[in-house]
Amino acid sequence: MIAAGIDAGSRAIKVVLIDGESVGVVASGTLPQGVKNDDLAQELFDRLLSDSGLTRQDVARIVATGYGRNGISIADATITEITCHARGVRHLLPDARTIVEIGGQDSKLLRLNPDGTVYDFAMNDRCAAGTGRFLEVVADRLEVDLHELGEMAARSKRPAAISSMCIVFAETEIIGLLASGAAPEDVVAGVQRSIVTRISSMVGRTLTPPVVFTGGVALVSGMERALESVLGERVTIPPEPHLTGALGAALLAARQ
Amino acid sequence: MRECSGSKATAVRGRGSPAQDSPLDWFDKMIDNCLEYATAARERGRPVVGIMCEYAPRELVMAAGGVPVCLCGGSAKTIPAAEEHLPANLCPLIKSTYGYHLLRTNPFLEMADLVVAETTCDGKKKMFELMAESRPIYVMELPQKQDDPHAFEHWVFELHKLRAELEERFGVEVTDESIRGAVGVMNRERSLRRRLAELMKADAPPITGLQVLSLKSSISGIPADLEQYERAIRMYGGLSRNGDMSSRVRVLLTGVPTVYGAERVIEIVENHGGLVVCMENCTGLKPIIEDVDPDADDVIRALAGKYFRIHCAVMTRNSRRIECLRKLAAEYRAECIIDLVWQACVTYDIESYHVRKLARHELRLPYLHIETDYSPSDSARIAVRVEALFETARGSRSKAS
Secondary structure, three states: OEEEEEEEOOOEEEEEEEEOOOOOEEEEEEEEOOOOHHHHHHHHHHHHHHHOOOOHHHEEEEEEEOOOHHHOOOOOEEOOHHHHHHHHHHHHOOOOOEEEEEOOOOEEEEEEOOOOOEEEEEEOOOOOOOOHHHHHHHHHHHOOOHHHHHHHHHOOOOOOOOOOOOHHHHHHHHHHHHHOOOOHHHHHHHHHHHHHHHHHHHHOOOOOOOEEEEOHHHHOOOHHHHHHHHHOOOEEOOOOHHHHHHHHHHHHHHHO | OOOOOOOHHHHOOOOOOOOOOOHHHHHHOHHHHHHHHHHHHHHOOOOEEEEOOOOOOHHHHHHOOOEEEEOOOOOHHHHHHHOOOOOOOOOHHHHHHHHHHHHOOOHHHHHOOEEEEEOOOHHHHHHHHHHOOOOOEEEEOOOOOOOOHHHHHHHHHHHHHHHHHHHHHHOOOOOHHHHHHHHHHHHHHHHHHHHHHHHHHOOOOOOOHHHHHHOOOOEOOOHHHHHHHHHHHHHHHOOOOOOHHHHOEEEEEEEOOOOOOOOHHHHHHHHOOEEEEEEOOOOOOHHHOOOOOOOOOOHHHHHHHHHHOOOOOOOOOOHHHHHHHHHHHHHOOOOEEEEEEEOOOHHHHHHHHHHHHHHHHHHOOOEEEEEEOOOHHHHHHHHHHHHHHHHHHHHHHHHHO
């Protein structure tokens, strides 16, 4: 019996198939988000199935999560990304007590009970600053690939101070910094710092380790170090941190 | 006609609702009913008196022959107009009310012979100064140290001053007897509304929280409304919904008032698997928990006592709110607490610290703080947080069973 999790995020769709009995991952994949959310999700889902020699009949249950979860027509149930991320992380790193999740347009802080269930959570509300979108804006502006950002930031001697609370104004600020001769690596380091600072204000003074860092932004090199420096705490990134939501959804699908 | 951004009338009609001419239908026409009542009263020479806070003692207005009508704005549509004068980063309730004032689209404000204002919060206090440029406003000073006997004496004095103001302005005598009469009417209204709220204590409540919220009126003491409250208690009291209501997550809502037109967050909660079984705020139980002794020797003091004990976040320290929440959480068997704060409402926003602590450490209930305004732009994001809260609450349910 196969259980599937579909995480329809704001920037990418992730699908994870697991074996319902062994709870081992059978297949997983990612597609950039587009206009037709539902079609893309099904395309990816079907591709993963055929690559694994499976058909839709083999899938007992599908849980959708993420920002676009209500638009996934093949889902049997929807569960929020909060619960799914917690479930995915509990599977991979059962000791985790805090999860920092930074996605395309979201940043979240989850506090977990010792048994891995959610105790409290905070999310960014009306603003996408402090999310992956911010990194995309700076990469675009500097005409570099997202994955080069970490290396660039590592070369920074003096991270630029980005003070704007708004992603649109921050972009203006970045243009201004570059125009006034700031080194691109200092701007990148400044943006990374600005994102993790936003997270640290959600954390406040009480942080229970171990801290796990998930979401697509955890894949961007340099972010882990930036997060550790503002939290003052070691941070663990699970393998494929962008898939924890979909994995959690699949695990919850297997349980029901 | 007053605008309304809510879709209350259509949203609440669930399966099993009594069809025609139910008390819910009556209160769906609440604004029209109030308008008819106020217009007729005014034609008979009774003054219409606007109020904007539960601290305003309605009984004094009624004893002076006046019709007290709530002016709190719940529409997002009037806010852009208000922002011509008021800062954008201000409570939407204040801005909406002020927008109605500028646009002249709240018929009750337009017919008001007087607005009884109070210094409940800084935003309202300063807004009233602007409103007073073109309308008759009388400001009561509300002291804020709830347990200080001198503060209470000051409040008693404020009630005496309001009585004198009403007598002089409307050329009437406000007798103790007329105050006792008004106390009787208000006690009856409060007790009926309490009994309606208590219907939600059931395992499978007969109506939704949104419906309970709709069973009230902008004008207190309208005889037809009181009859409808009684009918509602009779009709819904014996009714029990099947499975659906008992599987929903029981929510205790606290924080700011959700005035007419501003029911959005409650709609989100009840459309995502929750049931607001108790509203502790000013549009719920907070102002109706306590009655006034109509036979007290000094009826003004008795009145002042009831109003002064309303546990608004402007009070310091406001320990009555925490005691009340503790009691209501148990009585209504809440499974989680949602603490709603209007944008820039500093007092409620800070006081959330105490509410969160109560929920987390003492009651051990999942807690969600929502800060928002009247714009629907964050509805989807609020829904995610509300759903996640319910998933957590259901998780504790299955752990317990």
